[in-house]
Amino acid sequence: MNTTEQQFLKELDDKLWKAADKLRANLDAANYKHVVLGLIFLKYVSDAFEERQRELRELFQHDSDDNIYHLPREDFDSDNEYQQAMDEELEVLDYYREANVFWVPKEARWNTLKSKVALPTGSVLWQDANGNDVKLRSVSWLIDNALEAIEHSNPKLKGILNSISRFQVEDDKLIGLINSFSNTSFSTPEYQGQKLSLQSKDILGHVYEYFLGQFALAEGKQGGQYYTPKSIVSLIVEMLEPYSGRVYDPAMGSGGFFVSNDKFIEEHAKEWHYDAAEQRKHISVYGQESNPTTWRLAAMNMAIRGLDFNFGKKNADTFLNDQHPDLRADFVMANPPFNMKDWWSESLADDARWKYGTPPKNNANFAWLQHMLYHLRPAGSMALLLSNGSMSSNTNNEGEIRKRLVEEDLVECMVALPGQLFTNTQIPACIWFLTKDKTGGLSPNGVKKRSRKGEVLFIDARQLGYMKDRVIRDFTADDIAKVADTFHAWQRDENYEDVAGYCKSATLAEIQKHDFVLTPGRYVGAAELEDDGVPFADKMALLTEQLREQFNESDRLEAEIKRNLGGLGYEV
Template identity: 25%
Template structure:
């Protein structure tokens, strides 16, 4: 049966998204646009990434390419996206999951006979009653979503509730990869393989949408997850509920409000948030979890490592993703030394950036085990390099190392613990993997990522004349604050400051202001400043662009109070019409995206050239 999807709000998609749901190559969509004058025109987006009406595209396909059909799940996803902007997409996904769970559990049968208008009122009431406040769901659905609910119910019954929700979650993570550094499926597969099949209770204390736990769901294994973002926690809970009857997901930050305090799991898997400066070093200074040392303010990841070790039984495993800098930062050398000296750190795996994160951030996997009281620490630490096609080999080599930590490994190198306990305690795998860095799969992955970034940069390069200079007088951030148009906030000593969507988060750099438009709630660091805009006719990207410019250079040095004063003096144009602000905001956003892409390609290019250099010099020594 083919489900015809009825669009409610206008569903929009890029050419790449159209190609995906049509099962065609992206280049073919571009070819149709060039060759057919009647192909639908863009209705939104930017010059580099135009948006098309799916309704118009589908009508054109039926007229001109009747053999090409848009997938029903693809059309449904874009119809769901149309219900909320990018900032609310997690809420839309969470609510969609709650409804799919309702369909799977059979409650839909009592609702299906209602009119569309009645569904929009009754479905929220039923969901709230069933989940008893444990699900994020609107009290009333937008008018016109009744047909969409029927299509969701029909497709969930046809494809299976778990399969359909996994599809939606995958599309969400792809669309939000700049906001959520999610775990790629191949990383989840590797981490699950490293944990093995023996652990009966498995914990992920920063589970996000639950990708790691879903990958490890098997048999009667008990799965525990915790996530501080309520929407993502609900997505994780529903994904797990559709896969197993033995899962619990808590909400809140694990470091500050541990939902499983006292729980001793058999293993912990975790992809924690990286580089969080205000993770709680002051209020958690005396916490008993810091058996290996108080984590430095700049080393939030070492807090997560010790949180994981505190939550496993003696001999229990901890597999945790870590930024590459955690292996050699001087601030963390004392804790690294203690982890090695006491036998907790057993191995580190170097990962290709594409395998480590959807954001393309290079990372390592740290493999730890909670020491068994009275046992001798192992004499070696295992270092290896991973590639997507070597998961089974790596897992097998890890299992063999755990059985005999002195036997020659089939993959990687063993390093004596005494050789790691020098002044730096540098645990970077490349130092010990002579010749292992040049892996064809890694190089191919890096090359592909660089080519993708180059294409993205080419799309973002300015092609149109820049906006005309604004013929308006100037004002300052302080004057706008005095007029009530915006507010300026700084984190307090004893309380956290959270950003909201469309807030400006300002971080002083060496000479300029680094200004980010918030896409999701985040905790501000102590040196950051938040600008909250109080009027809907003010475009955040417009303000952000002018604040980043050379007109607002910072004096070198100075106290935080001095920087606050300088921010209030920052010069911006008096606000023009919303249309003009949006024009400038679009240009500023594209420039910021290009800057980010250039920074990312620089890091990947540096890694690729180092790998090539190390391989050439290794060959010359042979």
């Protein structure tokens, strides 16, 4: 995005967040996120529906040999009859489903909400199928009615959308939120008199993602259950390049990997000469999540972007109730909970997934890793975030599992991450990249790779990134590109070179010498220091003199402080 578009989105974020944050006095973040995200969802599906309606109206009126939608004016006796026929045609559900647009019943459309919320309680809104008057009970009831109507018309969303009424938000606060969203143009955005090229899907998707991040910050530790920092997700997606095939996340949270994957397809369309909309048809999304709230958020997240998805029949524990037992995916990506202790059940003792060793009962790190390997097809690739301990721990069979993974040549790349990337934990993290096939040839996404048998790439990215604020670190686009380009150059034999202190291609024999510890720092070594031409003896003398001067200055300041405090009657 250009600077103008970024400024537009930042101001939009601030404006909408301030409007939403007014609910904080009445509800905590864990609850008011459902109210706000529910309204964002309603706004988006309604905007997408109306956008498709405008497109269809133009198609109905356009006469050409290849336009199957054309509605000839000459087939009708009058303009009124023609307009009536067009209005009826615009309400045909199949026109929307064929374009992967959610069907939005009239009572759930944003214009209906906007026009009805200001009416007095008890006002007649419309008549039901039996001809009975439907009266306004409250604004929250009106919103719930809209959400229920969308669920009823779209089976994929059955049981997904949360009721707003149970949070007992006052009508005037809900009206304020609806007006805030209504006063923002998502379909034809302008900023400082300039029309922007941003699409409504991009804007509302961005707002939804921003709100998820803000709620994660507001909720603290618990927020991390459904939100993985955008830059880490982007890094993994850029490295794996999953733009074709089956994509799976067994700990999907709010679906951040799938969203980033969709953006990846969009951003690389021109570079790789394909149509993004057509390419999306070659992606199948599979996910699983145990937390019912987060499971719903993920489904809403996919719906907002028009992505087809299979998240299983219900929220469920990935280890105990695998919702995709027969899935073999081309790409598997996940950020599972770090060092999860309460995961084991005796029913898992002889599970087929523990091919490389039974994971410790008090730590699920290698359970997640092996679950993902189990669901990876022979030519597939996977990436997962784990705590740094996974690279070196030898307790409770972890060292033996890691040894087996290395000896069977499954580990492709290890990336050490800087600290302070997460909102909910300060545990240092790393990314594991694994594949079952290093022989080379074409990957599932059509990329030609060289043989990497017996090699593992180590990348130490701990020095990359910048402090976004006092507590959170983030990657720049250049940081992400640097790491991804290094990985791809190594995979494809494109002028890859080891860089001291940053990256190293190691053999399995070298890893064995390090007792199968996979910490990148052990392999990349220290960065080479630039020689400034000053002899060591001269440099040491200069530094010693500077240190002496600083000690003298420290003594002088201490004496002055004591004098000043003495003058105020304080004895030091």
